[in-house]
Amino acid sequence: MKPFLRQQLARYADRLGELEFLLSREDIMKDMPQFLTLSREHTEVAAVATRWTRYQAREADLAAGTDLLKTADGDAEMAEMAQEEIASASAELAQLETELQRMLLPKDPDDARNAFIEIRAGTGGDESTLFAGDLARMYTRYCDAQGWKTEIMSESGSELGGYKEVVLQVEGHNVYGALKFESGGHRVQRVPVTETQGRIHTSACTVAVLAEPDEQEAIKINPADLRIDTYRASGAGGQHINKTDSAVRITHLPTGIVAECQDGRSQHSNKAQALKVLTARIHEKDRSERAAKDAAERKGLIGTGDRSDRIRTYNFPQGRFTDHRINLTLYKLLSIMEGDLGDVVEALQAYEAAQQMAALEVGLS
Numbered sequence: 001m002k003p004f005l006r007q008q009l010a011r012y013a014d015r016l017g018e019l020e021f022l023l024s025r026e027d028i029m030k031d032m033p034q035f036l037t038l039s040r041e042h043t044e045v046a047a048v049a050t051r052w053t054r055y056q057a058r059e060a061d062l063a064a065g066t067d068l069l070k071t072a073d074g075d076a077e078m079a080e081m082a083q084e085e086i087a088s089a090s091a092e093l094a095q096l097e098t099e100l101q102r103m104l105l106p107k108d109p110d111d112a113r114n115a116f117i118e119i120r121a122g123t124g125g126d127e128s129t130l131f132a133g134d135l136a137r138m139y140t141r142y143c144d145a146q147g148w149k150t151e152i153m154s155e156s157g158s159e160l161g162g163y164k165e166v167v168l169q170v171e172g173h174n175v176y177g178a179l180k181f182e183s184g185g186h187r188v189q190r191v192p193v194t195e196t197q198g199r200i201h202t203s204a205c206t207v208a209v210l211a212e213p214d215e216q217e218a219i220k221i222n223p224a225d226l227r228i229d230t231y232r233a234s235g236a237g238g239q240h241i242n243k244t245d246s247a248v249r250i251t252h253l254p255t256g257i258v259a260e261c262q263d264g265r266s267q268h269s270n271k272a273q274a275l276k277v278l279t280a281r282i283h284e285k286d287r288s289e290r291a292a293k294d295a296a297e298r299k300g301l302i303g304t305g306d307r308s309d310r311i312r313t314y315n316f317p318q319g320r321f322t323d324h325r326i327n328l329t330l331y332k333l334l335s336i337m338e339g340d341l342g343d344v345v346e347a348l349q350a351y352e353a354a355q356q357m358a359a360l361e362v363g364l365s
Contacts, residue, residue, distance in 0.1 A: 120132065
């Protein structure tokens with residue numbers, strides 16, 4: 001294990017002792033908020049410290065096994081016992097080191113949140129709207145496989161059945177942490193259904209994944225900063241959607257950010273949903289600005305935070321899927337378009353973890 005990791009883990013052990021002392025004080029229960037804060041920290045620190053203690057114990061076992069092997073002096077039974085201990089300790093040490101590295105990484109508090117997926121057709125005309133529909137279907141199927149709930153918040157359809165724009169809400173465990181790397185430019189290369197001469201066209205869509213803020217954050221928006229417009233919804237929905245001004249558009253005046261919703265059955269529900277999306281977009285704007293500052297100070301982030309960046313290519317003639325940020329190429333495009341995104345998500349998460357670990361090492365050196 002690298003010295004900087006040992007240094008960090010030693011701090012956890014020291015902090016655990018401090019927390020146990022603070023929680024043992026008789027007056028701690030008089031300050032319940034402080035007690036709960038310390039209790040939560042104790043749980044997290046204890047999990048790391050426990051594994052660190054186990055790691056140190058297995059290091060001692062490995063050293064003892066190595067010494068035993070050296071002194072076996074032709075005793076086959078003793079040598080075999082020593083080799084078994086060495087193999088067992090080495091395997092567990094490798095596993096514990098991986099776990100400890102993961103536990104030391106900075107945690108994004110938004111990873112556990114629900115998310116909104118915004119997909120917009122870009123260059124490519126009708127073909128880009130069809131690709132937007134394909135992406136929406138891909139994400140919906142992936143979410144279904146994870147046991148997450150998806151719902152269309154708003155949509156603007158195209159004549160051929162795709163989307164000019166669609167916003168999905170995804171609810172479940174660690175949704176944002178899995179989907180946040182999908183933000184960016186997605187490029188498709190294929191023969192469009194409208195192409196009569198079999199030529200390959202290149203089209204593009206943009207995807208933005210926004211963490212759904214805590215409900216309490218919505219009240220931080222000053223109502224005076226909002227302009228709320230109602231209008232008659234368009235599209236399918238029968239008499240109700242066509243004869244009432246139930247659609248809602250909310251504009252955040254200081255930033256110019258707009259969100260709208262027309263899929264609900266009432267103006268009240270559409271307003272609530274639009275406010276959720278608006279809050280998420282404002283929250284994402286703040287995240288992007290912070291990410292831009294961080295990127296200026298250290299390199300190696302996944303992407304640049306610019307959603308116009310081309311992050312993916314979906315090449316149908318070759319059956320090839322390429323994520324340009326991590327040079328990942330998979331020749332199972334049709335499977336991926338059916339929602340098989342597990343390998344992609346895991347690769348991006350592993351890359352982020354490696355970058356965080358490198359940054360942590362630099363920060364402690």
